[in-house]
Amino acid sequence: MDMQSPPAYVQMVQAETPPEEPVEPAPVEVNVWKYIPESASSVTMIVTLSPPTGQAVIYAAGHENDGTLFKGPRSIDEVRLSGPMIYVKLYGATSFNIQYTNYRVRE
Numbered sequence: 001m002d003m004q005s006p007p008a009y010v011q012m013v014q015a016e017t018p019p020e021e022p023v024e025p026a027p028v029e030v031n032v033w034k035y036i037p038e039s040a041s042s043v044t045m046i047v048t049l050s051p052p053t054g055q056a057v058i059y060a061a062g063h064e065n066d067g068t069l070f071k072g073p074r075s076i077d078e079v080r081l082s083g084p085m086i087y088v089k090l091y092g093a094t095s096f097n098i099q100y101t102n103y104r105v106r107e
Helices: none
Strands: 028-031 040-050 055-060 068-071 074-080 085-091 095-105
Touching (some): 040 068, 055 074, 068 074
Antiparallel strands (some): 028 085, 040 074, 040 095
């Protein structure tokens, strides 16, 4: 009579590691005063994103928490200004193009 050992049951357990936080994209700095007057308090822009499934958040210094969301492939909205620079954070997009259509002047 052949004696066989009982089948072995092996359970593999992965070490519990917390899920990684998504990496926040680095903002791209854009000087808007090349295209609109320094007295502008906001600017309306058309943003084209590539690939078209991407998104972008555009904000001015001091307005990091209330930026304007642009969804690809092409969208239009207004961005408040607080100086010559705006910042563009790309989410799922690899490139962007901005057309400035209108602006408001401080009163």
